[in-house]
Amino acid sequence: MPNSSEEDSVGEETVSQSSSAAVSKTLLELQGNTSHSSVEADAQDADSVPQDAAAAVNLDSGAEGGTCSPVSSSKLERENLGMTSTGFTADIEGPDRDPPQECAVCLDFLKDVCKTSCNHYFCRDCIKRSISFPPPHSTTACPYCRAPTSLYTVTDVSSGLPLKASDVDSIFGLTFIQAGEVGVASYHFDALENSYISYASCPPAWKLGDGSQPAARKPFTNTHYAAETRTFTGEIDWSPTTFGGDAQWQYTMVFDHGFNAIVQGHVVAVAPDGSSSKRSLFGKGLFYRRHRKTIFGSVFLQALSPFAVQAEKGVASYHFESPDHCYISYTRAPNAWHLDDGSRPPLEKPFENCFFDGGNVFRGTVHWRGPSFGGARRWEYEMIFAPNFECIAEGQLSVFKDDSDQPAQVLKFGEDVFYCIDYDIPKRG
Ligand SMILES: [Zn+2]
Numbered sequence: 001m002p003n004s005s006e007e008d009s010v011g012e013e014t015v016s017q018s019s020s021a022a023v024s025k026t027l028l029e030l031q032g033n034t035s036h037s038s039v040e041a042d043a044q045d046a047d048s049v050p051q052d053a054a055a056a057v058n059l060d061s062g063a064e065g066g067t068c069s070p071v072s073s074s075k076l077e078r079e080n081l082g083m084t085s086t087g088f089t090a091d092i093e094g095p096d097r098d099p100p101q102e103c104a105v106c107l108d109f110l111k112d113v114c115k116t117s118c119n120h121y122f123c124r125d126c127i128k129r130s131i132s133f134p135p136p137h138s139t140t141a142c143p144y145c146r147a148p149t150s151l152y153t154v155t156d157v158s159s160g161l162p163l164k165a166s167d168v169d170s171i172f173g174l175t176f177i178q179a180g181e182v183g184v185a186s187y188h189f190d191a192l193e194n195s196y197i198s199y200a201s202c203p204p205a206w207k208l209g210d211g212s213q214p215a216a217r218k219p220f221t222n223t224h225y226a227a228e229t230r231t232f233t234g235e236i237d238w239s240p241t242t243f244g245g246d247a248q249w250q251y252t253m254v255f256d257h258g259f260n261a262i263v264q265g266h267v268v269a270v271a272p273d274g275s276s277s278k279r280s281l282f283g284k285g286l287f288y289r290r291h292r293k294t295i296f297g298s299v300f301l302q303a304l305s306p307f308a309v310q311a312e313k314g315v316a317s318y319h320f321e322s323p324d325h326c327y328i329s330y331t332r333a334p335n336a337w338h339l340d341d342g343s344r345p346p347l348e349k350p351f352e353n354c355f356f357d358g359g360n361v362f363r364g365t366v367h368w369r370g371p372s373f374g375g376a377r378r379w380e381y382e383m384i385f386a387p388n389f390e391c392i393a394e395g396q397l398s399v400f401k402d403d404s405d406q407p408a409q410v411l412k413f414g415e416d417v418f419y420c421i422d423y424d425i426p427k428r429g
C-alpha cells in the first residue's frame with residue numbers, strides 16, 4: 001500500500017478531476033507502488049512493447065496476443081539484476097521452511113505474504129505488479145527464479161487461496177472465436193465427444209476441394225483433453241475431399257489458466273499424399289479467444305491505457321450482475337478518495353435507470369443525492385461495448401454538478417477512460 005504524503009496531495013487533485021470515471025493515471029500508479037523505480041520500469045515496458053500489448057486489448061479488431069514472455073523478460077531481468085546486486089539470498093528450498101522476512105522485489109519486509117509454486121515469497125502487491133500483464137496474458141515468470149508463474153498459481157500464505165481463480169474449470173461448454181463472429185471457423189466444445197468447428201456463417205467463397213461448402217458443424221475426431229495442462233487435441237478430416245488443399249488438420253490447443261484464449265499449440269496440415277505440409281501456431285498468427293455473449297456476469301476494471309495493467313477490482317470497477325443489479329464497486333478505493341463531506345465512498349454504488357439494449361449499449365445513472373463526489377451530483381453513462389464484450393470501446397460519462405442538462409465534464413470511453421473485462425473472476429463462496 002502506498003504510504004507517502006505525496007499520495008494524499010496527488011489523490012485529492014485526482015478526485016476533483018475524475019473520480020467519476022474512477023481513477024486517474026497518478027492514482028493508479030500509486031496503487032501498491034512504493035518505489036519510483038517500479039513505476040519507471042512499468043513505463044519503460046509499456047513503451048517498449050506496443051505491438052504485443054496493443055494486440056492484447058485492441059478495441060477494434062479484438063486481435064489477441066497469446067504469449068507474454070517477450071513483454072515481461074526485460075523488466076524481469078532488470079528486477080533480477082537489482083535483487084542480486086543487493087545481496088538477496090532468501091532462496092527457499094522447500095515448502096516447509098518458514099518464509100523469509102524480505103520481499104525479493106521491493107527488498108523491504110514482506111507484507112501480505114504470497115508464495116509462488118516455485119516456493120518464493122513476495123508481498124502481494126509486489127508479485128501482482130510483477131506478473132500482471134494486460135489480459136488475457138496470464139502466465140509469466142517468477143521474478144526470482146524465472147519459473148513459469150501466474151496469478152493462478154501464486155497463493156496468499158494466510159488464506160492458502162490463489163490470487164486468481166478462473167470462472168470455469170475446463171473448455172467444455174465454451175466457444176472460441178477468431179474475430180468476433182461465431183460460425184466463421186469458431187471452435188465449439190460442447191463435450192469431449194461433441195466438439196466441432198462451426199462454418200455456419202462462413203463466407204460463400206470458402207469451398208472444399210469438391211466445390212461444396214464446409215458443413216455447418218465439422219466435428220473434431222480422436223479428441224483428447226488433458227485437464228492438467230489445459231490441452232485439447234483433435235483432428236479435422238476432410239478426406240476424401242480437401243480444404244485449402246489439405247486432407248486433414250491435426251490440432252493441439254493449449255488454453256490459458258482462465259480459459260480466455262488459446263495461447264499455445266499448433267495445427268499440422270496433412271496433404272492428401274500423407275505429408276505434413278504446414279503448421280499454424282496458436283498465439284502467433286492464429287488467435288482464438290473465448291466467446292462472450294453479454295455484459296451480465298462480468299466485471300470491468302479500469303486501466304491507465306489499453307496497454308496497461310488493470311486496476312484492482314473495487315477501485316471503481318463496474319459490476320454487471322444482472323439487468324437489475326449493476327453497480328460501481330469502491331471496496332478497494334484508494335485512501336485519498338472521499339466524498340465531499342469527507343466520508344468514504346460507498347462499497348457498492350448502484351447504477352440507476354439501467355438500460356441494456358440487448359446489443360452492445362448500456363446506459364445508467366449514478367446519483368450522489370447526499371454528499372457530492374468531486375463536486376458531482378450525477379454521473380450519466382453510455383457505454384458501448386466492443387463486439388465480444390471484453391472492453392468498453394466507446395460512449396461517454398457525463399458529469400453533472402447541478403440539476404441542469406449541461407454536463408460540467410464529458411469523458412469518453414476508449415479515449416479518456418479505459419475499462420476492460422476482468423478475465424479472472426474468482427469463484428463465489
Ligand atoms: Zn515487496
Ligand SMILES: [Zn+2]
Pocket residue numbers: 116118119120142143144145146147
Ligand atoms: Zn521462483
